[in-house]
Amino acid sequence: METTSLFDNRAETTPLADRMRPETLEDYVGQEHLLGEGKVLRRMIDRDEVQSMILWGPPGVGKTTLARIIAKYTQAKFINFSAVTSGIKEIKEVMSKAEENSSMGIKTILFVDEIHRFNKAQQDAFLPYVERGSIILIGATTENPSFEINSALLSRCKVFVLNALDSDAIISLLKKAVQDPRGFGDWKIDMEDHLYTLIANYANGDARTALNTLEMAVLNGEGDVFESKVTVEVIEQCISRKALLYDKNGEEHYNLISALHKSMRNSDADAAVYWLSRMLEAGEDPLYIARRVVRFASEDIGMADSRALEISIAAYQACHFIGMPECSVHLTHAVVFCSLAPKSNALYMAYSSAREDALKMIDEPVPLHIRNAPTSLMKDLGYGDGYIYAHDTEEKLSAMQCLPDSLKDKHYYNPTTQGVEKRVKEHKEQIEAWKKKKREELDRKK
Numbered sequence: 550m551e552t553t554s555l556f557d558n559r560a561e562t563t564p565l566a567d568r569m570r571p572e573t574l575e576d577y578v579g580q581e582h583l584l585g586e587g588k589v590l591r592r593m594i595d596r597d598e599v600q601s602m603i604l605w606g607p608p609g610v611g612k613t614t615l616a617r618i619i620a621k622y623t624q625a626k627f628i629n630f631s632a633v634t635s636g637i638k639e640i641k642e643v644m645s646k647a648e649e650n651s652s653m654g655i656k657t658i659l660f661v662d663e664i665h666r667f668n669k670a671q672q673d674a675f676l677p678y679v680e681r682g683s684i685i686l687i688g689a690t691t692e693n694p695s696f697e698i699n700s701a702l703l704s705r706c707k708v709f710v711l712n713a714l715d716s717d718a719i720i721s722l723l724k725k726a727v728q729d730p731r732g733f734g735d736w737k738i739d740m741e742d743h744l745y746t747l748i749a750n751y752a753n754g755d756a757r758t759a760l761n762t763l764e765m766a767v768l769n770g771e772g773d774v775f776e777s778k779v780t781v782e783v784i785e786q787c788i789s790r791k792a793l794l795y796d797k798n799g800e801e802h803y804n805l806i807s808a809l810h811k812s813m814r815n816s817d818a819d820a821a822v823y824w825l826s827r828m829l830e831a832g833e834d835p836l837y838i839a840r841r842v843v844r845f846a847s848e849d850i851g852m853a854d855s856r857a858l859e860i861s862i863a864a865y866q867a868c869h870f871i872g873m874p875e876c877s878v879h880l881t882h883a884v885v886f887c888s889l890a891p892k893s894n895a896l897y898m899a900y901s902s903a904r905e906d907a908l909k910m911i912d913e914p915v916p917l918h919i920r921n922a923p924t925s926l927m928k929d930l931g932y933g934d935g936y937i938y939a940h941d942t943e944e945k946l947s948a949m950q951c952l953p954d955s956l957k958d959k960h961y962y963n964p965t966t967q968g969v970e971k972r973v974k975e976h977k978e979q980i981e982a983w984k985k986k987k988r989e990e991l992d993r994k995k
Contacts, residue, residue, distance in 0.1 A: 565764035566757045568731045569722070570614050577618060578722055578756070579611060579714045590709055597623050599658060601679055601686040603694045603703070606711030607872060609755030612689040615711075616660040625656035625685065631663065640674045644683070651683045664688030665697035672699045679705050693870075713754025713872070716832070720745045722756055723763050733767055733777075740767075740779040747781070750832025751788050753873055762787055802833075806841055809884070813842075814849050818888035825884050826877075835876050839865035842883050853893035853968035860886050891968030899962035906956060913953045946980065948987035 571577045574584060574594065583590040593599050599619060604612040620627035628643055647657040659675075661667070678684045679702065686706060690697060694708055714722075723745050726732035748766070752759035765787040770777030805828050812820035828838060843865055846857035864883035868876040922932035937947035952959060964974035 564761065565726060565732055566760040569726050569729065569760060570617070571611075572618065572621065574618060574622075577611065577614065578718050580615075580711050583709055583711070584615075594619055594622050597625075599623060599625075599685055599687070601684075601706045603664070603688045603690060603698060603706045603708045604711055605690055605692075605694050605708055607713050607754060608691055609752070609757035609759075610711045610713055611756065612711060613660075613662055616662075616687055616689060619658065619687065620660070623656075623658060625658045626650055627658045627660065630659055630661045637671060637674055640671060644674070644678050647678060647684045651681075656685060657683065658685045658687060660687045660689070662689050663691075665690040665692040665694075669699060672702050676702050676705075714756055715754070716746065716749040719749040719752055719754070719756060719759045723748060723759055726760055726763060727767075735775060736767070737772070737776045738767060738770075738779065739772075739777070740770075744779060744781060744784060747784055748788075753832055805831075805833075806838070809838070810841065810845060813845055813884060813888045814892065816888055816892070818885045821884045821888045822881055825880060829873065829877055829880070835868040835873055835880060836865065838880055839868045839883070842880070842887060845887055846883075848897045849892055849894055850887060850890045851893045851896035851970070852964060852973050853891040853970040855969070857887050857890050891970070893965040893967045893970050895962060895964050895970065903961045906959070910953070910955065913955065916950065916953060918949065919951055944983065946983060948984045948991060 574591070577584060582588065584594075585591060590602075604615060606612055616629075620629075626647075628647075630639075630643060643659065647659065650657045661675075664672075675684070675686055676699070679686050686702075688698070688706070694703055698706075727736075727738050727740065728734050744766075748759050748762050751762060762784070766779045766784050767777045769787065770779040770783055772778050805824055809821055809824040809828065812824055825838065829835060839861070843858070843861040846861040850857040861883045864876075864879045867879035870876075917931045918933065918935035920927070920932040922928045927933075935949070937949050939945050939947055950957060962977075964970045964977055966974060
């Protein structure tokens with residue numbers, strides 16, 4: 550006698566992520582920059598004029614789903630091909646069939662999932678067929694095509710970059726999965742709104758991870774058959790981590806970024822790393838944090854150590870290239886460097902002071918001698934008269950006044966003695982002393 554279990558009655562055997570896979574462009578979530586009305590890829594699909602392309606993006610953003618949707622929209626023969634299970638022999642068999650189709654006027658679209666897993670020889674096997682137009686190649690990859698796809702093949706394909714889904718998009722997918730008959734629409738599910746946000750933050754832009762987590766949470770929730778009460782404790786067990794209090798758009802978001810910023814300003818590297826980890830582990834976008842660190846590098850360190858800006862920019866680029874979780878160490882690098890660097894807010898204060906004057910004296914005229922004089926009329930009006938080209942002087946300096954008369958001798962940037970800025974301060978004072986002496990000499994000659 551065949552036995553059954555409660556689990557057999559509670560869910561379909563097909564994973565939720567597959568059951569909820571969109572089948573039309575209207576149901577497809579995200580990638581508006583590619584699939585919005587009037588966008589290039591959308592027009593190609595609507596007109597059934599698909600060309601060879603590479604779909605590049607992180608896991609779970611809909612690369613394979615988009616390829617399946619294209620298969621439904623096209624009149625071409627669509628062949629799904631996996632780089633994981635196929636070799637040269639399989640490629641040649643598929644190409645031979647595509648050649649036959651081409652001779653009969655039938656287009657063949659070949660979708661290759663994880664195309665970066667093919668080696669150079671395997672990728673080369675596609676090249677002559679793409680060149681002859683026997684196949685339209687659609688490759689999907691999570692790796693940078695510039696490094697993983699042969700240049701000859703890549704040059705014959707249009708690269709479309711798919712972005713990680715934002716939290717709102719993932720939350721809408723999760724709620725649809727709870728309501729849709731393909732998902733848990735026939736169930737009675739008790740789940741508070743903030744738990745959808747928790748799963749979305751954990752998924753970090755990956756719809757498949759979000760749906761798999763939701764499925765596990767529902768199946769392990771409290772209740773009878775086709776009933777489930779999902780709690781924060783259940784989700785914590787499913788994702789194997791503590792559910793951190795965090796809302797990317799709410800008060801706690803600003804509290805944590807404030808804590809990070811102020812810890813760095815106070816040169817407390819340990820506290821800064823802690824607040825960084827709180828944000829990242831709660832699902833914050835690493836690029837958001839990186840942008841704030843870049844700002845900090847000039848606002849709170851500035852000329853005291855200009856390397857802070859270089860390292861912060863490098864950390865931002867690393868976050869953009871590789872994403873989480875790998876980029877966490879790059880952000881830690883930047884945060885610790887900025888925490889321990891000498892501090893100066895002189896640049897911030899300089900701009901704030903100049904901005905105040907700029908707003909008060911918005912129509913303050915530019916002195917004639919430093920105005921641009923591209924026409925003869927402007928030259929006749931005195932534009933550029935008396936301008937001294939600093940490079941033509943022995944000192945590479947001149948006593949020329951560059952501020953308006955009403956702001957003459959006004960100082961906005963006042964260097965501190967912190968770090969490298971001490972040398973900047975000394976150099977600036979030397980320049981100012983030289984200019985003052987030179988102007989006094991000129992005044993005496995008048």
